[in-house]
Amino acid sequence: MKPKPAHLGLQYAMQFQDSSIVDAYHYRPSYTLETINMLLGLITDSPRTVLDVGCGTGDLARRLVEQVERVDAVDFSQAMLNKGKQLPGGNHTHLNWIYGRIEDVTLLPPYALITAGESLHWMEWDIVMPLFQRILTPHGYLALVGRGTERNPWNDDLLTLIRRFSTNQEFLPYDILDELEQRHFFEQRGEIRTQPVPVVQSGENYIRAFHSMNGFSRERMSEEAASAFDNEVRKLLAPFLQNGQLTLSVFNLVTWGKPLAQEHVSPEP
Numbered sequence: 001m002k003p004k005p006a007h008l009g010l011q012y013a014m015q016f017q018d019s020s021i022v023d024a025y026h027y028r029p030s031y032t033l034e035t036i037n038m039l040l041g042l043i044t045d046s047p048r049t050v051l052d053v054g055c056g057t058g059d060l061a062r063r064l065v066e067q068v069e070r071v072d073a074v075d076f077s078q079a080m081l082n083k084g085k086q087l088p089g090g091n092h093t094h095l096n097w098i099y100g101r102i103e104d105v106t107l108l109p110p111y112a113l114i115t116a117g118e119s120l121h122w123m124e125w126d127i128v129m130p131l132f133q134r135i136l137t138p139h140g141y142l143a144l145v146g147r148g149t150e151r152n153p154w155n156d157d158l159l160t161l162i163r164r165f166s167t168n169q170e171f172l173p174y175d176i177l178d179e180l181e182q183r184h185f186f187e188q189r190g191e192i193r194t195q196p197v198p199v200v201q202s203g204e205n206y207i208r209a210f211h212s213m214n215g216f217s218r219e220r221m222s223e224e225a226a227s228a229f230d231n232e233v234r235k236l237l238a239p240f241l242q243n244g245q246l247t248l249s250v251f252n253l254v255t256w257g258k259p260l261a262q263e264h265v266s267p268e269p
Contacts, residue, residue: 054074054123200248
């Protein structure tokens with residue numbers, strides 16, 4: 001089987017256990033209401049149970065739990081789970097926080113929906129995709145959810161800074177769906193790009209959000225590098241700030257389908 005890209009290795013996923021990433025995570029834009037309703041609409045089987053994998057602080061799980069029978073939210077960062085429990089909805093009686101790697105934890109299937117919010121790329125696909133296939137209900141789906149913003153005028157210069165300062169110097173552009181489909185791990189059934197929603201955020205909080213991302217953990221950057229990155233982004237944003245604020249146009253991408261066990265490919269004679 002084709003090896004997983006090196007920049008998606010466990011050594012980089014481990015950054016999400018760092019306290020600085022957890023502390024900055026809430027600066028990421030929230031998932032839109034359209035996305036939450038879209039995910040709920042994918043649930044057609046009973047029991048109405050959801051598995052949220054790589055849940056982080058529960059940005060999806062805490063929003064879904066009000067409308068379903070149970071959400072099992074799994075993450076291998078105890079700090080993320082601890083933070084999530086303190087946030088709105090985090091103490092819901094039907095929200096079951098589970099610490100550990102999804103590859104290893106004990107689950108309570110079946111699930112009518114499995115959600116992966118910006119997380120599936122970190123997992124061992126040859127283990128989790130056959131697992132997801134087994135634990136879904138007959139009409140259940142795996143839904144991949146991503147966050148994005150409409151193109152901003154500073155994007156190209158920002159990308160140059162990200163490449164310069166990121167501690168993940170192995171990173172290469174990739175498409176998670178392509179990676180899964182090449183390995184026969186996923187059969188897409190649908191996709192929707194939600195309507196963009198305006199979000200007003202201070203320039204400083206916009207910068208802080210980068211330190212919730214792979215490659216920008218403050219524990220793994222030097223103090224000098226973290227400060228230099230922040231200052232370079234400040235200079236980049238300065239012409240676009242209005243009273244210290246940025247207006248971003250935020251959307252989500254929801255892709256759903258069926259997880260597959262890898263198809264056997266016969267070796268060439």
